Amino acid sequence: MAMERHGWRWLPGLLALLAALVVPKGWARDTSGAESLGLWPLPFAVDISPRSLHLSPNNFFFGHSPTSKAGSSCEILQEAFRRYYDFIFGFYKWHQGSYQLCFGTELQQLQVHVESECDTFPSISSNESYVLHVKGPEALLRANTVWGALRGLETFSQLIYQDSYGTFTVNESEIIDFPRFPHRGILIDTGRHFLSVKTIFKTLDAMAFNKFNVLHWHIVDDQSFPYQSINFPLLSSKGSYSLSHVYTPNDVRMVIEYARIRGIRVMPEFDTPGHSRSWGKGQKDLLTPCYRKQVLSGTFGPINPILNTTYNFLSKFFKEISTVFPDEFIHIGGDEVDFDCWASNSEILQFMQEKGFSKNFTKLQSFYVFKISNMISAMKKRPIVWQEAFDGRDKFMPGTVVQVWKIEDYKWEQSLITKAGFPVILSAPWYLDLISYGQDWKNYYEVEPQDFPGSDKERKRVLGGEACLWGEYVDATNLTPRLWYEI
Amino acid sequence: MAMERHGWRWLPGLLALLAALVVPKGWARDTSGAESLGLWPLPFAVDISPRSLHLSPNNFFFGHSPTSKAGSSCEILQEAFRRYYDFIFGFYKWHQGSYQLCFGTELQQLQVHVESECDTFPSISSNESYVLHVKGPEALLRANTVWGALRGLETFSQLIYQDSYGTFTVNESEIIDFPRFPHRGILIDTGRHFLSVKTIFKTLDAMAFNKFNVLHWHIVDDQSFPYQSINFPLLSSKGSYSLSHVYTPNDVRMVIEYARIRGIRVMPEFDTPGHSRSWGKGQKDLLTPCYRKQVLSGTFGPINPILNTTYNFLSKFFKEISTVFPDEFIHIGGDEVDFDCWASNSEILQFMQEKGFSKNFTKLQSFYVFKISNMISAMKKRPIVWQEAFDGRDKFMPGTVVQVWKIEDYKWEQSLITKAGFPVILSAPWYLDLISYGQDWKNYYEVEPQDFPGSDKERKRVLGGEACLWGEYVDATNLTPRLWYEI
Numbered sequence: 001m002a003m004e005r006h007g008w009r010w011l012p013g014l015l016a017l018l019a020a021l022v023v024p025k026g027w028a029r030d031t032s033g034a035e036s037l038g039l040w041p042l043p044f045a046v047d048i049s050p051r052s053l054h055l056s057p058n059n060f061f062f063g064h065s066p067t068s069k070a071g072s073s074c075e076i077l078q079e080a081f082r083r084y085y086d087f088i089f090g091f092y093k094w095h096q097g098s099y100q101l102c103f104g105t106e107l108q109q110l111q112v113h114v115e116s117e118c119d120t121f122p123s124i125s126s127n128e129s130y131v132l133h134v135k136g137p138e139a140l141l142r143a144n145t146v147w148g149a150l151r152g153l154e155t156f157s158q159l160i161y162q163d164s165y166g167t168f169t170v171n172e173s174e175i176i177d178f179p180r181f182p183h184r185g186i187l188i189d190t191g192r193h194f195l196s197v198k199t200i201f202k203t204l205d206a207m208a209f210n211k212f213n214v215l216h217w218h219i220v221d222d223q224s225f226p227y228q229s230i231n232f233p234l235l236s237s238k239g240s241y242s243l244s245h246v247y248t249p250n251d252v253r254m255v256i257e258y259a260r261i262r263g264i265r266v267m268p269e270f271d272t273p274g275h276s277r278s279w280g281k282g283q284k285d286l287l288t289p290c291y292r293k294q295v296l297s298g299t300f301g302p303i304n305p306i307l308n309t310t311y312n313f314l315s316k317f318f319k320e321i322s323t324v325f326p327d328e329f330i331h332i333g334g335d336e337v338d339f340d341c342w343a344s345n346s347e348i349l350q351f352m353q354e355k356g357f358s359k360n361f362t363k364l365q366s367f368y369v370f371k372i373s374n375m376i377s378a379m380k381k382r383p384i385v386w387q388e389a390f391d392g393r394d395k396f397m398p399g400t401v402v403q404v405w406k407i408e409d410y411k412w413e414q415s416l417i418t419k420a421g422f423p424v425i426l427s428a429p430w431y432l433d434l435i436s437y438g439q440d441w442k443n444y445y446e447v448e449p450q451d452f453p454g455s456d457k458e459r460k461r462v463l464g465g466e467a468c469l470w471g472e473y474v475d476a477t478n479l480t481p482r483l484w485y486e487i
Numbered sequence: 488m489a490m491e492r493h494g495w496r497w498l499p500g501l502l503a504l505l506a507a508l509v510v511p512k513g514w515a516r517d518t519s520g521a522e523s524l525g526l527w528p529l530p531f532a533v534d535i536s537p538r539s540l541h542l543s544p545n546n547f548f549f550g551h552s553p554t555s556k557a558g559s560s561c562e563i564l565q566e567a568f569r570r571y572y573d574f575i576f577g578f579y580k581w582h583q584g585s586y587q588l589c590f591g592t593e594l595q596q597l598q599v600h601v602e603s604e605c606d607t608f609p610s611i612s613s614n615e616s617y618v619l620h621v622k623g624p625e626a627l628l629r630a631n632t633v634w635g636a637l638r639g640l641e642t643f644s645q646l647i648y649q650d651s652y653g654t655f656t657v658n659e660s661e662i663i664d665f666p667r668f669p670h671r672g673i674l675i676d677t678g679r680h681f682l683s684v685k686t687i688f689k690t691l692d693a694m695a696f697n698k699f700n701v702l703h704w705h706i707v708d709d710q711s712f713p714y715q716s717i718n719f720p721l722l723s724s725k726g727s728y729s730l731s732h733v734y735t736p737n738d739v740r741m742v743i744e745y746a747r748i749r750g751i752r753v754m755p756e757f758d759t760p761g762h763s764r765s766w767g768k769g770q771k772d773l774l775t776p777c778y779r780k781q782v783l784s785g786t787f788g789p790i791n792p793i794l795n796t797t798y799n800f801l802s803k804f805f806k807e808i809s810t811v812f813p814d815e816f817i818h819i820g821g822d823e824v825d826f827d828c829w830a831s832n833s834e835i836l837q838f839m840q841e842k843g844f845s846k847n848f849t850k851l852q853s854f855y856v857f858k859i860s861n862m863i864s865a866m867k868k869r870p871i872v873w874q875e876a877f878d879g880r881d882k883f884m885p886g887t888v889v890q891v892w893k894i895e896d897y898k899w900e901q902s903l904i905t906k907a908g909f910p911v912i913l914s915a916p917w918y919l920d921l922i923s924y925g926q927d928w929k930n931y932y933e934v935e936p937q938d939f940p941g942s943d944k945e946r947k948r949v950l951g952g953e954a955c956l957w958g959e960y961v962d963a964t965n966l967t968p969r970l971w972y973e974i
Contacts, residue, residue, distance in 0.1 A: 434924045435922055435923070437922055437960070438960065478968040481964055481965040481968045481969075
């Protein structure tokens with residue numbers, strides 16, 4: 001573990017690229033020291049002095065400041081203290097015995113002060129800022145929330161190195177840091193290739209090292225339905241690749257918990273009405289039956305948007321999702337809906353006639369997305385959709401977040417969405433599954449998420465970005481290199 | 488280890504593709520059982536009966552047939568027995584205690600019979616055939632050489648599975664196997680990115696599982712010179728990325744030994760006269776000084792082919808290589824020579840005038856390659872060159888092997904080389920560093936190495952193939968997924 005972490009830290013791969021999401025360009029006050037230390041992502045302001053302090057694994061400890069609102073009863077912090085102690089000292093072999101510091105000053109403690117009480121779950125509005133003063137004999141980390149404290153602990157661990165004698169060393173430093181964007185995500189796709197919980201854990205570890213804070217879990221797709229629903233167990237027992245390629249309620253809880261204590265939100269996606277073939281195996285009459293020359297073809301299309309049973313089912317289903325996943329957001333998809341099957345079905349066509357949609361299937365899609373958005377809102381959650389749901393909107397739920405994924409004219413799309421008043425998440429330039437011979441990372445690093453035509457107010461509607469690692473050609477064997485190393 | 492091995496076995500990645508090199512198309516007698524067992528690569532003839540035998544880790548052993556010429560004093564076999572016992576049983580947790588076989592027959596031994604004495608090093612002419620009879624209570628593996636025995640042990644280990652009660656099981660089977668081509672290689676490039684010895688070991692393990700038998704070690708290149716020469720230590724001390732990015736004589740010995748006991752040849756490549764920039768740092772006057780408008784530009788080109796000092800140095804250097812590497816072949820490169828620097832240098836031009844080359848730099852290149860080939864031959868080694876050395880040949884050493892790497896018209900190139908009477912190794916369609924979104928492996932699998940215009944005799948000059956994983960964008964972090972998993 002610690003070793004891998006070191007690999008990740010010193011080989012800032014493809015993804016850590018999302019520096020753009022964390023640090024405003026050209027703002028760092030003094031980065032020379034930070035660069036030689038490999039601080040990653042680079043904090044907002046870094047001031048590293050040449051004066052060095054030494055640390056002894058036996059004497060050093062993480063402590064709570066007496067005035068901190070989140071003290072030793074805060075699990076998030078206690079767990080983080082344990083993790084970061086291991087990250088700092090655990091990688092190296094050291095021996096029990098008496099230590100003697102021959103010269104210089106020792107750093108004996110990092111005292112953590114949190115302004116607000118121990119929080120339970122991170123959210124889009126969590127304050128992740130922190131200030132880190134490293135000075136002997138006690139360093140101080142101040143944060144508004146435990147989430148900021150986690151980011152500060154990560155930075156503190158990155159400051160420590162072994163000098164040429166092997167001595168654990170840290171330079172006196174002053175660091176001020178806060179993220180540029182509140183949403184810094186990675187999409188994993190467990191519908192195309194199943195990923196074990198262990199693999200997801202490993203990804204969450206790497207995300208924490210790189211200060212990512214959202215796991216966008218595209219959990220099901222056409223190919224398989226690995227989510228084991230409490231109310232609809234047939235969905236996974238019929239729709240998964242096999243009964244061992246399933247996320248049980250306990251698996252899902254473990255992923256959410258592992259993410260939570262690292263300050264990472266888990267945002268589930270259940271993509272409909274397209275990308276839903278696997279749903280049809282365990283839920284009768286959910287998908288649209290397709291016709292060929294007025295005869296049932298035996299194949300099925302997107303979710304059937306004209307039946308009450310569809311909405312009754314989805315309402316129950318999303319009710320479950322809204323309780324299983326604590327995050328405020330539920331991603332409801334809405335991308336790449338294939339209209340051919342709808343067009344072949346006379347009942348669908350009749351319904352559209354009645355609604356006055358004529359033959360405009362985009363209107364039917366919008367009708368469906370709006371109903372689902374309403375459903376989600378009624379559960380006190382906020383919907384996120386892929387850009388097509390916005391592009392084809394008729395009625396569109398206020399507050400819906402739009403995720404931009406099409407590389408063509410993505411800046412123009414950002415303009416349109418933000419001009420219409422909707423928040424946007426950018427993914428288009430960070431499709432990490434699309435690989436080529438050569439250095440893709442250069443393009444990823446050069447992206448400026450707010451560089452599109454619009455007013456300052458509109459630009460501020462960019463919540464952040466997400467790197468997408470779609471699973472058609474990715475499984476546990478190549479996920480880690482593709483996310484973090486591939487050069 | 489065992490776990491990774493299982494990963495490799497059941498996910499026959501990108502590379503295992505070289506099936507084409509091992510099994511003649513359409514020759515397998517009965518592959519149904521073999522496919523369900525995942526035998527990989529598929530042996531020549533497989534006959535698997537439904538009758539199953541059970542194995543107990545406590546009772547089963549590998550033994551030598553009393554008439555075998557390579558007995559218990561043969562290190563190659565003893566080491567292999569140890570490895571394969573672990574591969575078969577080590578992956579599973581099992582408990583000490585008394586075992587009782589409730590029903591059925593037990594397989595207690597695999598007796599190995601080798602027709603010839605324990606060999607030291609594998610070679611291009613090693614006989615790798617074997618016959619495997621699995622029948623209770625004793626199975627028999629017959630091979631002409633220990634190298635064939637190694638391939639048979641690999642196949643035997645692949646036959647064993649756990650039944651639904653966890654019992655170690657093997658079906659009675661008859662397998663006849665021999666490779667289609669004698670040269671089945673993988674090229675690694677430690678000049679662009681250094682690979683640790685541990686990483687090379689891991690690659691050799693995977694090669695053995697897939698019955699590859701040549702590690703083509705492209706050890707140095709323009710970018711760095713990690714080979715620590717005994718006679719010319721400055722080459723690596725000045726030409727490597729750093730003093731820890733070096734293969735010491737002991738490292739090289741360890742790689743050769745690790746490969747040897749797995750029946751894998753290590754074929755070194757020292758590519759000249761191009762691709763040699765790193766040589767110039769530790770060896771004065773070796774590279775051609777380039778001129779700009781009759782003035783020394785300060786930059787250097789290919790190795791200087793007109794100086795006696797060049798050949799004195801290379802003669803000593805290759806003498807060392809010929810003793811360090813036991814393999815019969817030394818790859819001397821000869822690809823992608825940039826003529827601009829030679830053309831800028833008046834001494835080179837004068838030399839060419841004297842030799843009657845006029846302004847034909849290809850002739851100068853050929854002059855150089857022929858001298859090096861002569862050198863290698865005098866050391867009782869055989870040279871291998873990249874195709875350009877053949878294409879531009881003036882005089883060309885008989886017996887030289889030509890490696891085809893350019894994807895354009897590679898079949899035509901194979902025709903030309905074999906028609907001229909030279910053996911060929913095919914790499915062009917297996918450049919594994921060139922990746923794209925999607926399933927590259929389909930193309931790799933469809934290659935037929937003998938499908939080019941020519942006579943049967945000419946087609947038989949194909950020694951085999953090599954998958955090349957060039958190191959521009961590959962290091963230890965993504966090497967394994969790219970070689971074995973990438974889909």
